Amino acid sequence: xxxxxxxxxxxxxxxxxxxxxxxxxxxxxxxxxxxxxxxxxxxxxxxxxxxxxxxxxxxxxxxxxxxxxxxxxxxxxxxxxxxxxxxxxxxxxxxxxxxxxxxxxxxxxxxxxxxxxxxxxxxxxxxxxxxxxxxxxxxxxxxxxxxxxxxxxxxxxxxxxxxxxxxxxxxxxxxxxxxxxxxxxxxxxxxxxxxxxxxxxxxxxxxxxxxxxxxxxxxxxxxxxxxxxxxxxxxxxxxxxxxxxxxxxxxxxxxxxxxxxxxxxxxxxxxxxxxxxxxxxxxxxxxxxxxxxxxxxxxxxxxxxxxxxxxxxxxxxxxxxxxxxxxxxxxxxxxxxxxxxxxxxxxxxxxxxxxxxxxxxxxxxxxxxxxxxxxxxxxxxxxxxxxxxxxxxxxxxxxxxxxxxxxxxxxxxxx
Amino acid sequence: xxxxxxxxxxxxxxxxxxxxxxxxxxxxxxxxxxxxxxxxxxxxxxxxxxxxxxxxxxxxxxxxxxxxxxxxxxxxxxxxxxxxxxxxxxxxxxxxxxxxxxxxxxxxxxxxxxxxxxxxxxxxxxxxxxxxxxxxxxxxxxxxxxxxxxxxxxxxxxxxxxxxxxxxxxxxxxxxxxxxxxxxxxxxxxxxxxxxxxxxxxxxxxxxxxxxxxxxxxxxxxxxxxxxxxxxxxxxxxxxxxxxxxxxxxxxxxxxxxxxxxxxxxxxxxxxxxxxxxxxxxxxxxxxxxxxxxxxxxxxxxxxxxxxxxxxxxxxxxxxxxxxxxxxxxxxxxxxxxxxxxxxxxxxxxxxxxxxxxxxxxxxxxxxxxxxxxxxxxxxxxxxxxxxxxxxxxxxxxxxxxxxxxxxxxxxxxxxxxxxxxxxxxxxxxxxxxxxxxxxxxxxxxxxxxxxxxxxxxxxxxxxxxxxxxxxxxxxxxxxxxxxxxxxxxxxxxxxxxxxxxxxxxxxxxxxxxxxxxxxxxxxxxxxxxxxxxxxxxxxxxxxxxxxxxxxxxxxxxxxxxxxxxxxxxxxxxx
Numbered sequence: 001x002x003x004x005x006x007x008x009x010x011x012x013x014x015x016x017x018x019x020x021x022x023x024x025x026x027x028x029x030x031x032x033x034x035x036x037x038x039x040x041x042x043x044x045x046x047x048x049x050x051x052x053x054x055x056x057x058x059x060x061x062x063x064x065x066x067x068x069x070x071x072x073x074x075x076x077x078x079x080x081x082x083x084x085x086x087x088x089x090x091x092x093x094x095x096x097x098x099x100x101x102x103x104x105x106x107x108x109x110x111x112x113x114x115x116x117x118x119x120x121x122x123x124x125x126x127x128x129x130x131x132x133x134x135x136x137x138x139x140x141x142x143x144x145x146x147x148x149x150x151x152x153x154x155x156x157x158x159x160x161x162x163x164x165x166x167x168x169x170x171x172x173x174x175x176x177x178x179x180x181x182x183x184x185x186x187x188x189x190x191x192x193x194x195x196x197x198x199x200x201x202x203x204x205x206x207x208x209x210x211x212x213x214x215x216x217x218x219x220x221x222x223x224x225x226x227x228x229x230x231x232x233x234x235x236x237x238x239x240x241x242x243x244x245x246x247x248x249x250x251x252x253x254x255x256x257x258x259x260x261x262x263x264x265x266x267x268x269x270x271x272x273x274x275x276x277x278x279x280x281x282x283x284x285x286x287x288x289x290x291x292x293x294x295x296x297x298x299x300x301x302x303x304x305x306x307x308x309x310x311x312x313x314x315x316x317x318x319x320x321x322x323x324x325x326x327x328x329x330x331x332x333x334x335x336x337x338x339x340x341x342x343x344x345x346x347x348x349x350x351x352x353x354x355x356x357x358x359x360x361x362x363x364x365x366x367x368x369x370x371x372x373x374x375x376x377x378x379x380x381x382x383x384x385x386x387x388x389x390x391x392x393x394x395x396x397x398x399x400x401x402x403x404x405x406x407x408x409x410x411x412x413x414x415x
Numbered sequence: 416x417x418x419x420x421x422x423x424x425x426x427x428x429x430x431x432x433x434x435x436x437x438x439x440x441x442x443x444x445x446x447x448x449x450x451x452x453x454x455x456x457x458x459x460x461x462x463x464x465x466x467x468x469x470x471x472x473x474x475x476x477x478x479x480x481x482x483x484x485x486x487x488x489x490x491x492x493x494x495x496x497x498x499x500x501x502x503x504x505x506x507x508x509x510x511x512x513x514x515x516x517x518x519x520x521x522x523x524x525x526x527x528x529x530x531x532x533x534x535x536x537x538x539x540x541x542x543x544x545x546x547x548x549x550x551x552x553x554x555x556x557x558x559x560x561x562x563x564x565x566x567x568x569x570x571x572x573x574x575x576x577x578x579x580x581x582x583x584x585x586x587x588x589x590x591x592x593x594x595x596x597x598x599x600x601x602x603x604x605x606x607x608x609x610x611x612x613x614x615x616x617x618x619x620x621x622x623x624x625x626x627x628x629x630x631x632x633x634x635x636x637x638x639x640x641x642x643x644x645x646x647x648x649x650x651x652x653x654x655x656x657x658x659x660x661x662x663x664x665x666x667x668x669x670x671x672x673x674x675x676x677x678x679x680x681x682x683x684x685x686x687x688x689x690x691x692x693x694x695x696x697x698x699x700x701x702x703x704x705x706x707x708x709x710x711x712x713x714x715x716x717x718x719x720x721x722x723x724x725x726x727x728x729x730x731x732x733x734x735x736x737x738x739x740x741x742x743x744x745x746x747x748x749x750x751x752x753x754x755x756x757x758x759x760x761x762x763x764x765x766x767x768x769x770x771x772x773x774x775x776x777x778x779x780x781x782x783x784x785x786x787x788x789x790x791x792x793x794x795x796x797x798x799x800x801x802x803x804x805x806x807x808x809x810x811x812x813x814x815x816x817x818x819x820x821x822x823x824x825x826x827x828x829x830x831x832x833x834x835x836x837x838x839x840x841x842x843x844x845x846x847x848x849x850x851x852x853x854x855x856x857x858x859x860x861x862x863x864x865x866x867x868x869x870x871x872x873x874x875x876x877x878x879x880x881x882x883x884x885x886x887x888x889x890x891x892x893x894x895x896x897x898x899x900x901x902x903x904x905x906x907x908x909x910x911x912x913x914x915x916x917x918x919x920x921x922x923x924x925x926x927x928x929x930x931x932x933x934x935x936x937x938x939x940x941x942x943x944x945x946x947x948x949x950x951x952x953x954x955x956x957x958x959x960x961x962x963x964x965x966x967x968x969x970x971x972x973x974x975x976x977x978x979x980x981x982x983x984x985x986x987x988x989x990x
Binding site: 001037085087089098100101102103104105106121122124125126127129131132133134135136137139140142143146147148150151152153154155156157178218222223224250263266 | 738781783784785786787790807809810811812813889890892893896897900901902903904905908909911914943944945947948950951955965966969970971972973974975976977978979980981982
């Protein structure tokens with residue numbers, strides 16, 4: 001077994017891991033390793049050939065591939081060590097990483113700081129309780145995207161899409177352009193799951209119908225999908241039998257949510273948050289294990305890649321500070337999801353952060369109009385921002401610089 | 416026969432009254448050998464099944480052939496065999512075994528102890544595609560079979576043989592024992608009844624214990640369990656692993672397998688088997704062993720010797736995320752109330768929490784749906800029996816059909832009409848547990864007809880399984896990768912399956928041609944993402960290794976292609 005030693009090891013070469021590695025290099029770290037299980041860097045951005053990436057960061061409409069390439073170039077220029085086609089099998093609580101690759105065999109990687117950037121996976125049909133048979137032709141939106149955009153194959157002729165998440169909406173357009181008939185998009189919730197701009201650009205522009213408060217209840221066909229049953233859901237969230245109708249199709253595309261991939265984190269003993277399903281992190285993106293940081297969708301599912309990259313950079317800064325100072329953290333205060341807020345990231349911030357920028361990310365619980373997001377500490381409003389609309393799928397990012405130490409938890413309210 | 420035919424038919428008419436039927440709706444006739452045949456139609460399939468069971472219980476009735484129809488019922492299907500006969504002879508064998516489930520493969524392996532040319536035919540494109548696949552893998556101890564039934568005898572004997580089987584064949588087997596739980600005095604009689612049954616059937620170590628003692632053994636058991644029937648001999652194996660192990664060892668010892676080969680007719684002459692007609696052509700043989708599971712009655716009909724009907728009883732199974740490993744080790748069930756009790760929570764040898772199966776009579780053998788009712792039944796039962804398990808960690812569910820006869824017993828015997836035809840039918844629960852003993856019984860039936868069969872002196876009962884990367888130590892992994900770098904490429908991240916293992920499956924003794932075949936051999940795609948990530952990689956490997964276009968790769972055989980056609984921009988013969 002080869003043993004490698006690094007200052008910082010980043011697990012995952014998607015947008016979060018790439019940004020973290022690049023930032024760590026900028027901050028002067030010499031020995032950085034980026035470990036990626038796929039053949040190339042880029043993560044899921046490789047299959048995102050649609051545009052709309054990087055609006056915040058580059059003020060341009062880039063494709064996912066172009067966005068990734070900008071960082072991949074910086075990784076190469078920075079001389080960062082990269083191990084592709086390398087799968088991390090285990091992370092220990094003392095920051096040892098065990099990985100395998102065909103070229104290197106079994107590797108033990110020791111690092112002074114580790115950044116977890118494994119991303120997320122898609123929820124499957126069983127997690128949304130679709131009954132019926134198990135034929136070919138039931139795929140997640142990401143799989144469909146991969147088959148069409150990377151493999152060059154179409155997985156069906158007539159599709160029903162369940163879930164109005166962004167990938168589902170984008171694939172509705174993509175499949176239409178490729179000649180697959182998209183019968184409609186069905187969404188169990190009473191409001192859109194993805195970004196509004198994606199509904200306009202991917203459904204409305206192509207005349208694809210969106211059916212809210214409707215779900216797929218059953219799959220028909222033993223070998224290949226022959227049809228699906230859809231039904232309206234009542235106020236209790238359960239399908240109403242009388243409204244069931246059968247739609248002939250040969251492909252069911254599932255865009256029903258993403259789950260942070262934290263199997264490595266869990267086994268290492270990293271504390272996970274029940275709502276985000278990712279590690280509990282502080283304002284430097286450090287997890288409950290000292291020296292282990294997390295960034296991107298492994299922490300919580302972000303809706304913009306710009307935020308993912310930003311979280312990678314914060315984690316890199318945190319990791320560098322951790323290595324350089326090895327100092328104990330100061331007093332921490334919790335962040336609290338206040339009224340109408342689903343969760344706030346990070347879950348803890350340094351109380352002695354006066355003069356230092358803090359980035360908070362949050363999701364509202366329900367769609368609202370003309371609201372204020374307020375950060376409150378000990379009864380004092382530290383920041384207040386107006387929003388014309390606030391929707392659960394659209395993450396709110398708040399940046400602020402406290403002028404002195406925090407003397408209590410930070411509560412974020414949206415009202 | 417003890418009762419004469421008139422008495423039996425009278426008793427049947429009497430029994431029919433309960434069903435609130437027009438007497439013209441159902442007719443019955445009985446043969447000298449006690450085979451009762453039913454014709455007519457009923458309003459619901461469940462009524463048709465209930466009538467079948469009622470008839471089978473009448474004194475003097477040996478078995479029931481039911482041609483009763485009801486909405487949704489699918490009559491026996493016979494393909495026109497003429498085009499296949501026209502294909503001519505494509506192969507020949509001494510013994511043709513029909514059906515590549517655990518029973519057929521066990522028989523194939525058993526008979527390779529003799530110098531006979533054995534050919535196993537399976538209509539699907541892989542083994543273990545029918546009832547065996549959707550089995551919960553329980554090796555029952557034998558308390559629930561009716562004393563003196565064939566099931567009772569073969570179950571207890573088969574169970575005892577599993578340790579040796581697993582050692583010889585190298586499959587995982589955990590003899591953890593099982594509980595049938597009582598929640599109050601109302602369950603006492605049923606559990607004592609099972610205890611008596613078990614004692615009569617010779618189940619070793621059977622006892623009724625307190626709820627507290629049961630929880631000492633199985634801390635995950637619900638606090639509301641008050642007492643339990645404990646049978647230490649019950650165990651668990653992975654049915655697809657066992658089936659494949661048997662098949663591979665059979666191949667090692669000279670048996671041959673044809674997959675995607677459906678039998679459409681049995682050739683007989685002067686009351687003797689002459690051969691079979693298959694969708695691949697005609698195969699002459701001297702002996703046909705009918706291990707066709709759900710289709711055993713249809714194969715028997717082809718031989719002109721149908722004296723039982725298979726009525727499919729659907730069972731759904733629910734699989735949980737491996738993060739639940741260790742929460743439950745031992746199977747637990749509840750006191751039964753009908754023909755089948757259905758199953759309860761258990762941990763498979765792989766460390767997967769599995770709940771079910773449910774039990775529902777369905778009119779269509781191909782009905783493998785999972786309905787909300789199945790899920791509710793399974794989850795409710797599981798939650799009642801266990802504690803500390805989050806039902807939201809379910810990663811998949813599926814169903815299959817038990818091949819039940821109306822007599823609810825195995826039918827393992829020589830045909831009384833056709834020499835050389837052996838029935839191995841009605842193999843439902845506890846068929847998996849009984850498989851070793853079923854194979855022995857079939858061996859003795861075969862030798863009874865062919866007493867001079869020479870011994871295969873080269874027979875080797877040992878099959879050494881290839882290492883599973885996920886089970887290896889770091890040192891073993893290092894060594895494997897050094898020998899074969901493809902072990903260093905993890906394709907299925909959830910189950911840690913490497914490219915080397917997938918290539919091994921594709922080029923194995925029973926080559927994997929479908930995505931599901933790869934899954935059964937390697938676990939690729941069985942994990943929490945359910946092939947979301949590795950699906951496209953496995954597909955790519957199958958296309959590469961079989962030198963076919965990716966659009967030809969199937970999930971489970973023809974008609975289940977994953978991809979429809981190349982996209983228009985690839986330049987590859989788009990539509």
